[in-house]
Amino acid sequence: MTRLIVAIDTPDMDRAAELARATDGHVDAIKLGLEFCYARGFDAVAELARDRQLFLDLKLHDIPNTVAGGLRSLAPLAPALVTIHAAGGRAMIGRAREAxxxxxxxxxxxxxxxVTVLTSLDGHALHEIGVEGTPEEQVLRLGALALDAGADGLVCSPAELPALRRTFGAEPVLVVPGIRPEGADHGDQARVMTPRAAADAGADWIVVGRPITGSADPGDAARRIRAELTA
Incomplete structure (x- = not known):
């Protein structure tokens, strides 16, 4: 069954706690990333993640030794999932797994x-940074490297889900942002899909932010997405 993560992207502790409480029982995990962690620090992360599953989305990308040290420091937070950039290379990924x-x-x-290709990037944006080929080709290239080097799974856009499942099978954990319920604004996401379509395509976890956190009733918005996943 596809599980639901709410992306709590705010620097405000009170607002983050309010969103976490509002969605308790309707989501499977909370995502905390750069905005919250930089503003509030890791004591606040630990407080907010108490009795909740945590997706710690920091997208670490540095030399192998530095990433390994960072993960050793983060391990006491006991996140369920933690992100690094596949573009960091084989040695970095291997040292991260070892740490x-x-x-x-x-x-x-x-x-x-x-993380393979950010969901805000399309083919033109990849070309601008020197990556030839389509987003799907780059996702498959980086995905193969990351999984072979020791990653448990991948962050990808929903558009690449079918190709990833065909190529790598059922084992990799696929975490999918860029999820928008029918009729929701796409915001800065270039490649999006509905919750039900992402589940049907093989997502293990979907990440939903503004359609939940920007709603007048975040709990109800999360409940409706969960209902769509189980329909």
Whole structure:
């Protein structure tokens, strides 16, 4: 069954706590990323994640030793999922996996999820940064590298889900942002899909932000998306 993550992208602790409480029981995890972590620090992350599943979306991308050290420091937060950039390369991904395994002996290890191509990037944007080929080709290229190097799964847009499942099968954990319920504004997402379509295409987790957090009733918005996933 596809699980639902609410993206809590705010620097405000009170607002983040309000959104987490409002969606309790309607989502499977909360996502905290750069905006919240930089503004409030990791004590606040630990407080907000208490008794909740945490998707820690920091997209680490640095030399292997630095990323490994960062993950060892983050391991006490016990996230269910944590992200790195697949573009960091084989050595970085391998050291990241090793650091998590060494830091989590005797308890469940966070799943290491590699970001392939950001959902805000289309073919033209990739060309501008020197990447030839389509977004799907780049996702498959980076996905193969990341999984072979030790990542447990991938972040991808819903558009690449069918190709990823055909290529890599059922084992990789696929985490999918760029989810918009029917009629919702696309915002800065270039490649989007509805919750039901993403589930049918093979998403393990979908990440939904503004359609929930920007709603007058975030709990009800999350409930309706969960209902769509289970319909």
């Amino acid at each position: 998590l395994e060494q830091s989590c002996v005797g308890r469940e290890r966070p799943r290491l999820i590699a």
